[in-house]
Amino acid sequence: MNRDGGSHGWPRIVLGFGLIFAVFALFFAAGFGITAFIYRYTGPPPEVLAHILSGLTAFLLLGAVVGIFQAIRRHSDVAKRHQGIHNQLLDALAQIAQGNFEVLIDTDDHHVHHDIAHAINEMAKNLGTLETMRQDFISNVSHEIQSPLTSIRGFAALLKNDSLPAEQRQHYAAIIEAESKRLSSLSENLLKLSALENGKKPLSFRDFRLDKQLESVALTLEPQWSAKRLLVEADLQKCSFYGDEDLLSQVWINILHNAIKFTPEGGQINITLTADGDMGVVKITDTGAGIAPEEQFHIFERFYKVDKARDRSLGGNGLGLSLVKKIVELHGGRVTVDSEITKGSVFQVFLPGLHCV
Ligand SMILES: Nc1ncnc2c1ncn2[C@@H]1O[C@H](COP(=O)(O)OP(=O)(O)OP(=O)(O)O)[C@@H](O)[C@H]1O
Ligand SMILES: [Mg+2]
Structure with missing residues (x-):
């Protein structure tokens, strides 16, 4: 508690009242002076009215001066805030230029630099x-x-x-x-x-038979699936597709390669090609290890492997499916997975613009 406060309090109050009184007196004097000046030309009104008019003039003057002061203060506050945000913007840009991206400029919606x-x-x-x-x-x-x-x-x-x-x-x-x-x-x-991804590889689009491509990819991989005694069956509608043949062939190789890799000996792989209108669907089903639902979201990400500590003999870098997704998207299509752990997986590639007979 401040014991001196009591001793300094009174003079301050007296001084404050004195100041307020002086300001009022000044404005009343000014009001009186202004009205007296006007009466020189107009002639004085009755005494009571003259007092009221000079009092009103004093109040108007006081109001005008207070208003002007407030406007100046508000203007300088706004200018200070502008300057503050301006400095924050420059500071944020300097930080970003130095590689620090954890910047957040705080502005309200009404600010001019928002x-x-x-x-x-x-x-x-x-x-x-x-x-x-x-x-x-x-x-x-x-x-x-x-x-x-x-x-x-x-x-x-x-x-x-x-x-x-x-x-x-x-x-x-x-x-x-x-x-x-x-x-x-x-x-x-x-x-x-x-x-x-950076669009440096020019795509060479042309018409080719998608069913023939799937058949030939499955045959190319025969040494791998027959080594595991897998049964591979294909049911392919005759369809032609306008796209990049080499890239699409990479899609089937990657999906089939996974199916072979993750299916135990004696398992089965089915490949079908069907079309609904001009939307083609290539479906590759296996009876392999399956993928848990929470992992299915991630398998198309780069480097993602479900079993991180997996046996070296399976190989792989977790890039195959991210390539699949990229290539399919470049053809305006999409790829989905539906899988049940230990039961197997179904990968479906949807491709628009197929012509089937
Ligand atoms: N048919 C499948 N059955 C079970 N798991 C699969 C299947 N296909 C993919 N996966 C899981 O998804 C992960 C990602 O597959 P992806 O093809 O991208 O990588 P990878 O096969 O491990 O390596 P890479 O393809 O680069 O050789 C695999 O590691 C595997 O865990
Ligand atoms: Mg793979």
Whole structure:
């Protein structure tokens, strides 16, 4: 508690009242002076009216002066706020230029710079998301490079042992070969994806028979499915499609390759091609491991593998389905998955503009 407050309080109150009185007196004097000046020309009115008029003039004067002061203060407040936002905008842009995307400019909807501030906030948010994606991408690529390299290095070191039985030597050499293939498919798929994503790969569209393409892809993969004693059946409507033949063939290879990879020995794969109007549907069904519902949302993302710690023998970098999605979308279509764990999966590719007989 301030004990001095009491001793200083009274003089201040007296001073305050004195000041208010002085201001009123000044304005009344001014009001009186102005009306007296006017009466010189008009002649004085009755005394009571003269008092009322000079009092009114004093109040009007006082009101005008207070109004002007308030307008000046409001104007300088607005100018200060403008300057504040202006500085915030410059500061935010400087931070973004330095790579810090966690900026947020605080403005209200009525502010003249609101649109710019909102656009800068959006830009910072999007750049932040891109930056996170870039960092995730680098760490995924590094991981995908690192793990095959580690096994190549390890098995190459084991191969140096001269007393190794021939069978084991073969086994280690096969692992080294498979891991090198995985590395080269990583770089190949990454190049393809980035070329497709930034539109650098020109698409060469032409008419071709989609059913024939599916048949030939299934036949090309025969060594893989017959090695696992899989039953592969196809029921294909005769249809032609206008698209990039090589890219589309990559779509079927990737989906079928997964079906073969994730289906246990003795399983079955079905391929059908049907059309509803000009909308074609390619359906690839397997009796494999299946994918849990919460994983199904992610399998088309780059580097996504359901079983992260999966056996090396299955290979793969988690890029196949992201390529599928990109290629199908470039053809105006979409790809869906429907799957039940341990029962199998159904991948459907919808392609518009099919001509079937
Ligand atoms: N037919 C399927 N049955 C079960 N799981 C599947 C099937 N197809 C895809 N998946 C799951 O989706 C993941 C992503 O598939 P994707 O083809 O993108 O990558 P990958 O096969 O692991 O590697 P890559 O295709 O680059 O060689 C797979 O790792 C697998 O977990
Ligand atoms: Mg794959």
